[in-house]
Amino acid sequence: MRALQITEHGGIDQLRMVDLPSRPLASGEVRIKVKAAALNFADLLVLKGTYQSIPPLPFIPGMEAAGKVIEVSDDADGVYVGDDVAAFINAGGYAEELVTHCSNIWQSPKGASASEAAAYPVAYGTSELALFDRAKLQEGETLMVHGAAGGVGLAAVQLGKAMGATVIATAGGSEKCALAKENGADHVIDYKNESIKKRVQKLVGKVDVVYDPVGGDTFNQSLRVINSLGRILLVGFASGDVPRIPANHLLVKNIDIQGYYWGDYIKYAPKKVTKSFERLNKLYQANKIKPHVSKTFPLEKTAEALEFLKSRQATGKVIITMD
Template sequence: MKAIRVHEPGELDMLKVEEVASPQMKSGHIRIGVRACGINFADILIVKGLYQEKPPLPFTPGGEVAGEVLEVAPDVKGIKPGDRVMSMIGTGGLAEEALVAADMALPIPKSVSFEAAAAFSVAYGTSHVALAHRAGLKSGETLLVHGAAGGVGLTAVEIGKLMGATVIAVASTREKLDVAKSKGADHLINSKTENLRERVKEITNGRGADVIYDPVGGASFDQSLRCIAFEGRIIVIGFASGTIPQIPANLLLVKNILVVGLYWGSYAKKRPEILMGSMHQLMTWLGEGKITPHISHAEPLSNAVEALRALEERRSTGKVVVTMGAD
């Protein structure tokens, strides 16, 4: 089968499509013919050796897949060849075939394409667990989303609206803000041309945002501390800016602020019931058409490097996917 392989950590340009053996079947697993693989910023960090989890070399990046079941281990029940499934797999997704743990595979609704399914789990799962479980977002509260047109930010806008919040979207260009507006954002702030603190205070009549969703870090986090409401919650999702902020604890004390982290992938091992409960709720919304993945770039496996580069260079909005064959 064809697959992207990483033989040593490095830049994206070193990645090539290679012919490799299909993964060997294991107990409790299924083999799928991958039709689409969702690209996440973590994939770039893994390729460069900068992620907190480092798979043994050589490996195939790509942790979010959708496809058709080709083979089922003898001990797996309830899944059969030909079923359309989606799953998170950590690594191995940028390939024509992938081995998937059967208990992590979810059926794809008939109305949902392979591309949309591959763009779904990580971005929507991250935002739903962050907002519902970690921050306890309530209907009627104000949610501010940094990086609101990005892979996770855009899903936070969409889910926040579904949960009954007033959503303030923050992004760096008019085009990106328009994408956030299309997903339901009530207010838009251009991070390059507007004063975040002043605009948030204006929008909230001086109160500030109840919940702030931050996948950016750096200056965005610093500004968040100055426009959050009393007893507000800041959710730390990541550091796309490249700068990990240092928190002045006195500001937490004065406003009774809660700062919580969300590393979604750890729930698969630590609290899988949280992750899967969230995913079933999201799958219900997906099947009902209440949420719809936004995909700005779709590239074939032969051009997977361009897909990764589009995300790295922040040319994408929503999700980027790599496809293997026609849908």
């Protein structure tokens, strides 16, 4: 099978196309013929060797992929040859074939293309549990989503609307703001050109929940507009700036700053993740959520695709196809 591998950390230019033999399945594993893989911001950190969970070298990067199951081991419960599945894995997505444990896969939503299915697990899995389980977003509350045209951000906008919130989306530039609006945002703030704090104060006064995958200044501005009893979800630091938290603000405003890492839910609360995907599948079937794929590249152009993501041109998800 063809795959993209790295033998040392560095950057996108470390990726090399290799031809690898298929390995036999171990207990509980399945073999998937990958049709599409999705890129994540975290892939850039994995390549550099600065992500919180780094596979041993050499490895095939890629955290999510979708395709058809072509072989199952005897004890791979509930998975059958011919199933269309999506996988969330530590590594291995940038390849024509993926071997992984059956606990890392979910049935693709009925009717979803392979690209949509690959675009689904991280963005929607992350955002649904963050809003539903961690922040406990309630119908009628106001949700502000930063980086709202990105992978996890756009999913959070759609999910916030589906959960009955008023959604304020922030993004850099008019095109990204327009996309957030098309995906259900009630209000958009172009943070390249206007102050989040001033616009929020004008629009709604305060917000109840903030979904923040960006960090830095967006976090600081969120602190100025969060309501009493509000929750700020720390989802990521795409800006590269990890904010410092002034503890006195938490006390005087009665607010929670919630650290959130979906990967830990998969490890320590897998039943919550399964339930989350059941809710997501219902929302997908009801047309309330739909992955947005901004661009598709063939496997051999993955480096170009990663540059596209890194340069902040991407919206929603970027997909690699294997055919």
